Each structure stands twice: as structure tokens, then as C-alpha cells.
Amino acid sequence: xxxxxxxxxxxxxxxxxxxxxxxxxxxxxxxxxxxxxxxxxxxxxxxxxxxxxxxxxxxxxxxxxxxx
Numbered sequence: 001x002x003x004x005x006x007x008x009x010x011x012x013x014x015x016x017x018x019x020x021x022x023x024x025x026x027x028x029x030x031x032x033x034x035x036x037x038x039x040x041x042x043x044x045x046x047x048x049x050x051x052x053x054x055x056x057x058x059x060x061x062x063x064x065x066x067x068x
Contacts, residue, residue, distance in 0.1 A: 003059065003067070004066075006035075006036045007032075007035045007036055008032070009027070009029045009031070009032070009035070010029070010030055010031040010032070011029040011030050011031075012027045012028050012030070013025060013026065013027055014026045014027065014028045025066060027066075035057055037057060048054040
């Protein structure tokens with residue numbers, strides 16, 4: 001499958017919990033070892049981001065698309 005999205009985290013489904021309307025899918029991620037974030041210059045400066053900093057990449061679970 002080819003997508004234009006920069007970040008494609010490859011992995012294996014480890015659990016599926018289906019509710020009345022939504023399903024909670026847990027994926028054990030194996031690839032890649034680098035992801036890309038595009039943020040405003042103002043945010044980067046406000047956070048004081050520099051190469052080598054330890055950070056957390058936070059992904060909203062309702063915005064994750066699953067492909068098979």
C-alpha cells in the first residue's frame with residue numbers, strides 16, 4: 001500500500017476490543033525508528049527544541065488510520 005503520509009508505524013495487532021460503537025485496536029509497533037513532526041516555528045522556539053533533546057511524540061488515537 002502506498003500513502004503520501006510521512007509517518008507510517010508498522011506493527012502487529014495485539015488486541016481488538018469492540019464496543020457498541022467504537023473498537024480499541026492495540027498495535028505493537030516495530031518500525032520505523034524515526035517519525036516526522038511538522039510544527040510552527042513559534043512552537044519550536046517556545047519549546048526551545050534543539051538537536052539531541054529528549055522529547056515525546058504524542059499522537060491522538062482518534063486520528064490514527066489503520067491500513068492492512
